[in-house]
Amino acid sequence: MHEYSAVEQIVKIALHTAAEHQAGKVIAVSIAIGELTGFAEESLQFYFDIMKKDTPLIDTVLNIRYIAPRLKCSRCGHVFEREGRSFDCPECGGKSAPTGTGTEFFIENIEIETDE
Numbered sequence: 622m623h624e625y626s627a628v629e630q631i632v633k634i635a636l637h638t639a640a641e642h643q644a645g646k647v648i649a650v651s652i653a654i655g656e657l658t659g660f661a662e663e664s665l666q667f668y669f670d671i672m673k674k675d676t677p678l679i680d681t682v683l684n685i686r687y688i689a690p691r692l693k694c695s696r697c698g699h700v701f702e703r704e705g706r707s708f709d710c711p712e713c714g715g716k717s718a719p720t721g722t723g724t725e726f727f728i729e730n731i732e733i734e735t736d737e
């Protein structure tokens with residue numbers, strides 16, 4: 622999945638949420654992304670700016686939070702954040718494997734403003 626289709630999903634969900642709550646305005650959409658997705662912040666912002674035109678999201682801000690990948694040592698079980706490209710366990714020097722952390726992609730929060 623690339624940034625384009627990812628942003629398409631975000632916009633769709635944000636519009637749906639806004640309609641559901643009869644929101645006058647969507648102030649901000651906050652998303653969380655694992656670094657392992659390889660999604661670039663500039664690309665996400667770029668597509669978001671294009672897609673929000675001509676929609677009620679025209680003034681909406683996109684907030685992006687990155688989640689560092691975590692690795693688990695196959696020798697001692699230590700779980701740690703990956704530093705650079707190394708897969709070596711900082712505790713025992715053993716080889717580690719990726720955990721699910723770092724591959725996330727989800728909406729954390731949609732901030733809406735209602736007319737009342």
Ligand SMILES: [Zn+2]
Binds near residue numbers: 694
């Ligand atoms: Zn270890």
